[in-house]
Amino acid sequence: MSSDTTSAGMTGLDWPKLFATRAERMKASEIRELLKLLDQPDVISFAGGIPDPALFPAEAFGAALTSALSGDSKGAALQYSVSEGYKPLRDWLVTRMASLGVECTADNIMITSGSQQALDYLGKLFLSKGDTALVGWPTYLGALQAFNAYEPSYDRLTPLGNRSAADYRAAAKANGGEVKFAYASADFANPTGETLAGSARKNILDLAEDLDIAVIEDAAYQSLRYDGDEVPPMQALDIERNGSIENTRTIYCGSFSKTLAPGLRVGWVCAAKPVISKLVLMKQAADLHSATLNQMAIHKVASEGFDAQVAKIKATYQARRDAMLASLARHMPEDVSWTRPDGGMFIWVTLPEGADGAALLAESIKTERVAFVPGRAFFADGSGANTLRLSFSCASEAMIEEGIKRLGRVVRGG
Known part of the structure; x- marks a missing residue:
């Protein structure tokens, strides 16, 4: 069949018919x-x-990129790397997380292409079709977009602790699945700007324990406090309860986008090793690893002048x-x-x-x-x-x- 016949006598492929639900x-x-x-x-x-x-x-990043592309480091900066992320950056994040009350090791941290990628991976990891995600009302639009692809139901997360685990379970069962996680932006949330009090964070952890589900803590704005006292991350409160990050259910999603530079797309996940190991497999399948050059630049700028x-x-x-x-x-x-x-x-x-x-x-x-x-x-x-x-x-x-x-x-x- 000639190209003329194809263009004149046939319609295009019905792509939507082929798309997954x-x-x-x-x-x-x-x-x-x-x-x-x-x-x-x-x-x-x-x-x-x-x-x-x-x-x-910008000047600090210019110097960092020049340094990464000079001398012995230039080969590593432009080469394939490990899916977990650039080790010096993960080590820096271990110190950063410790300052927030989260004691962990580099094996508890994976670098992602922004925290948005982390939300997508976590939706893929936890949600089967019909499962329920507990979210704020309202909540971050990007989280809904990330989770939507995995066809969940949503239920309203109530940090006041005035709704029982049994009620959540019944609602999830009626929607054809199970409750899998609670998602919360605890500090200066997008879109409301509101911060969860320590008591509300503890209520969410209590509910998660009763439901035996994960807690996803979106900490994209955690560094941007202007007034009031710092409130410990939910992951720090979880460790305080359970003694070790390996015994916790909280998954902390951090980002350099709001503090250093969003265009380099560098974020991280901090969690128990079983969660990190699964996310690493997803990272390998999706894009192998985040850009090494970007990670090296972020590490140098953060280590020399983050505060x-x-x-x-x-x-x-x-x-x-x-x-x-x-x-x-x-x-x-x-x-x-x-x-x-x-x-x-x-x-x-x-x-x-x-x-x-x-x-x-x-x-x-x-x-x-x-x-x-x-x-x-x-x-x-x-x-x-x-x-x-x-x-x-x-x-x-x-x-x-x-x-x-x-x-x-x-x-x-x-």
């Missing part, structure tokens, strides 16, 4: 689409929860958070409320019942050129229409004042 649950990220607005100079964007590139330690870099970005983001809170107080109607985060990058706004964040976004971009993320995307059941997420990390204090003033006009109806 899980593909139906793969949806585009509203946030990734909104990030395109950042290229429009007249739009004030509070949409992307991304670091300010002006704060990246100083964190202090710099915290000072900037704290001022922007304070500016946004003050602007909200000046320009929002009395029937609008919002969170007051102790750290991170986000403020969560709740509009009156009946309001529609998606419709508000369309009007805001059209009339005031201000972008944000409608809250519905962060709810596993599609609720939360009257909520929205604001990010203050990439806007100057002057932009924040002007943007919130404009947004206030839209919320008031003109």
